[in-house]
Amino acid sequence: MSQTIVKPSRPWLPSPRERATDLGLLLVTFLTSYAVVELTPMKGKLAYFFVFFFAFALYSLIKGSITRDFMNGVDQFFSIVMLLGMTLVIIPTADILYTVFDKGRKGIHSGLLTTDMGLATPSDPITNGGLLHAITGTLILVLVALLISLPIGILTALYLTEIKGGFTRPIRFLVQAMSGVPSIVAGLFILSSIIYPITKSYSGLAGSLALTILMIPTIARTAEEVLNLIPNDLREAGVALGGTQWRTVAMVVVPAARSGLITAMILGVARIVGETAPILLVTGGGDTVNLDPTSGAMGSLPFYIWKSFLIGTEESIARGWAGLLVLLVLVLILFTLARFLGTRRMK
């Protein structure tokens, strides 16, 4: 007995004919934009870009109207308009990544991560001196800021999710307001409250304190979101076993949210690692390795980049790009880590 095996059809997928039409449309659009730019006085990439999207949207309108009706054509037209918006978002990102990798590449040399600028001036050939002082400085600044802001940020989040006391609404609002504090104001605040009245000198600690102000809201808000995802069953189970609220939070809720809280921490670090304005005001920015945050000027990556670009000679600008590359790689690593932990949490 013969049996016919029915091949499952997928009517929602575009048929080969539709694919061919789409491809043809794209080709015609390319030709149109080329012809228009060649034949009219408009020139340059800008003209290509906009003529291409204009023609693409127009052709989609016509094609959609022919294949179904005018409403469908309008729908196709706006899908291209939205695609234009998306493209305009992606282009700068791609260009920033490309530029930094392309220009920063030239500043990479063997001593970049092992020497500091103590014996080199920024205008020396690029192989003299390196980033050691800036990297150690940034690590110390971030570490100290983290030590202060992590407990405060997580306690704030715990207050918002676990205690839910009478201050929940105002505190949530204040955290939101704090995340809008301009970074230079944070620097001025440390300047006016600590450096002028008390220490009277620049130091790494002052920089860390300024960064703390910017970091707390990021950690608090991310941690709050994470803690809200912890199922209430766990809390109820903890209380049912006779735990006080404090013990339930410390032994059950926080361990359950651990990877999420680490994500919050990483996002906080990513927020401040490249922060420049407050660093310029309060750290002083030395050229040699300084491991003591409490005294003496401390270099850091943003300060180094800033200084290199402002000097403006060919070598110092190359140094600046190399610094930006290192900073960008740091941000990329932190971002990937946060993503990795974030998606693992969801599973």
Place this chain on the structure above:
Amino acid sequence: MTAGGLSSLLVLGLIAIFLGYQGFEILVKEGFSFITTSDWIVETDTDGAIVNTKFGLAAMLVGTALCALMAVLIAVPISVAAAIFLSFYAPSSIRNFLVSVIDLMAAFPSILFGFWGLFVLMPSAEYWAKLINKYLGFIPLFEVEPRFFTRSPFIAGVVLAIMIIPIVTSISREIFSQTPLDRIQAAYALGATRWNVIRTVAIPYSRGGIVGGSMLGLGRAMGETVAVYTVLNIVYQINWNVLFGAGGNVASLILLKFGEAQPYEVQALMAAGLILFLLTLLVNFTADQIVARYGSKGR
């Protein structure tokens, strides 16, 4: 934990108190002219003693508003279009990737935008400014006389726009995703196309939230220092012509003057910082209220 929770209140309060305390003398001496005049003069005699000072922020405040508004005007249409694309048009296979890219862009430090803007964007943006001036120059806002296009508020606005695009996009996307599914499906069931659904259901429902998100972007753009400082020419004169290479910005002024400032001038900078702080607080507060009111409920 309550103490931890209240720390944010403490910090915000302390910021206002200390900046106010340090800037008090200047604010009292200058009075309202601190925000209504544009001179920033420190005259010293040969010994370096200060003989005459005049501090006014008007040009900087106008410049800050101009740059930030321009950033929002450029960024919001692009961001909303991108958010609509991500929410309604993008196939799910590339959506996650694009969302990651936008999140990554939000994590870029501002110094990156600043120097990218200075070295890469500036030549193109100058060319765009000339095009706008050529074809729209009859509008008073776009007049440029003398013809000097470099480091204009327009360029600063473009850089700021690129900086706030990821913020506005992700807020808009979040708000679009809160559109009730039953209304969307009801519209589809009535034979609507995707564009009909967006126009008649999603956009009316999300309008308030998008306005709030744009204002959060505005607050961020107003407080930005480094990215503006690198691409803006600071001039102590009110300038409304956005394409002309002269502008002002409170945050950049603080950074510019800080290096050379004597203690007395630093007090004026503290006062300027206080004004900036209160201004961004106000904008963010309004934005929060709008998001809180319309964000989850719709119209």
